[in-house]
Amino acid sequence: MRLLLVEDELEIQCFVKQSLIEAGYEVDTAEDGRAASQLAAKHAYQGLIVDLGLPDQDGIDLILQLRRSGVTSPVLILSARRSVDDRVKGLELGGDDYLTKPFAVAELLARMRNLLRRNSAQAEDATRLRICDLEVDLLKRRATRAGEVLNLSPQEFVLLEYLCRHAGRVVTRSMLLSEVWGMRIQPDTNVVDVHIYRLRGKIDSEGREPLIKTLRGLGYVLKGN
């Protein structure tokens, strides 16, 4: 899949590009609106990542201009502004997403994946998720490990479901807070970690292969298949 990254700060452009390539995407980069329009005219990109503060034009105007010229791919907006512009909220309703700086790379990747999946209309309506010997039944709201039923609270089940859906990929604390608890907060205590420890205590009981791994400074990852 080919993505276009429009970002004028070279250092940011560099590590975002690097992480996207590592995640398996092909990435073209542009440093301003003009270059971005030219590239978008030449290639059909599956997704765009656009910074709002471009040197020659406002990111929103660039997106609107691309939309008018027939680009329908989803856009992930990067913003260094404090509050999200109302116009960005308008775009978000149109299937785009935004991320405020500074962000965790894992979150950028997760949001990009979400956008691409939404756009390709591959509805993930599986009723059963399976990772190694862990099975999550989404209909019965029940999880088993090696055939043994795990005694999870509803909250723990939602948490596990989210981890399973992102199996093999890093999930940050703020992703968990916003997606599992529906809050955009930054607690300076380890509230999320405690939930993960408890969940791990139930899934990775003694003698079993640990599935949930902590990546210090980054977040958590549930082992992929």
Place this chain on the structure above:
Amino acid sequence: MSSRATNPVMRSAAWRISLWATLAFAIGTMLVFAMLHRFVADDIQRRSDAWLSGEVEVLGDVAERTPKDRLYSRVVGEVAELASREVPNRQRPTSNENENDSVFFLQAADAGPVRLWVGLGDGSANLSAIRSTKAQQDIPFDVRVKGFTIPFRVASVRIADGSNIYLGLSERDELHVLRSLRVRFLTLWLASVLLGFVIVFYATRRMLGHVREITEAASRIGQSDLSSRVPNTKCNDEVGHLARTLNHMLDRIEHSVHQLHTITDSLAHDLRSPLTAIRGKLETALSGNFRVDRAEPIVSAIDELDRLTEFLNTSLDVAEAKADALRLTRTEIDLDELLRSMINLYEPCMSDRGLGVHIRSAGSVKVLADPALLHRVVANLLDNELKHLPAACTVWLALQSSNSMGTLTIEDNGPGFDVEVSRHLFEQRIKGRESRGHGLGLAFVEAVVRVHGGNVTASNRVEGGARLTISLPLWKNNEREIPGSLLLANG
């Protein structure tokens, strides 16, 4: 409905103004009328006095010159009869002249019986009434005669034979003229006072209606967006001037708030771009390096960076909130629901540290607030409890709603607030000696609650521990929606 509707009208300024204006008008016109009335009454009196004096002179003359023979009474009586037909101010000519009761003629000595009488009855009552009235000779005077409700005006003249001639004229017609004048005036007066009241009331109400519209618009602007303006009337009067002045003031406020936003935005932008770059580099370094001893400094650098970002966000929020320039995306929030999901998140961590949590809530308490900010407020309070409470303490959360405010009380049985900081709890940079935070927590809580129209109080409990109370105005569904606020409800 009607009693609820009349009360505001009677309390309104328009009602009071029209009441006072009408009162002044009524008293003024009444005074003018009283003067006019007096003038007219005096004038009528003067005219009838002149007539009486003239006629009594003539009668006196006739009586003196007529020989005192058999025909005397007939001649004088005839003349008196003729005179009585020329009564001034006559309202209705009586059909029967013989029954003329408005005039009498009387001749009598200082003592003794009536010598000559022309009029209704025998005249003895009139004579005794005249004699009991002390009067000067040449000036007509009032006489109240027994059997008549209306007094007579009487003029007298003394003739050569020592007897007095009296000519009396009933004041009935005069009083009748004055009474009809009064009735007409009062009718007109009442009508014009009522009309005046109605006109003044509607005019003032219309005028004050503009003022009320301006007030309503201004209060709407106060709680939602600064970009709207109060309605501008086209009139060039005081109200139009008020509207223009307010709008001019709003222009300036909007301009300075906009400037503040520009400053905070560019400050945030200038700091965030390098922060993003640093964070990205650290993450890249971390993902390529799995040696634990090497990873540790990077991990703590990322943590520090995140705390720095959070600090930056919070200080700018507090700065904007203190300047009443915090951008809010308000939506209806159930505090009960919010509290329960927060406790859901925090409870495991709290019980891990040996802290107990209890919620006491009587059900849903709805407020109109920015959800992200309110989440951060509650998270801030719970983080505070987590950081400062020693093990085995308990936190009590209570949610109540009084008539217009929803109140969230958070109490604990820990050490309470430090005495030396407790007076400055809501100021920035104030923190207890043991605290590792940046001292913005409660300043942020207070600032956010205040921009939502609520207030925060903090104190130490008598039985030990801290108590913090947050009050927020309740949201009622039937209230008018604040324009533009629900548009972004799910943002």
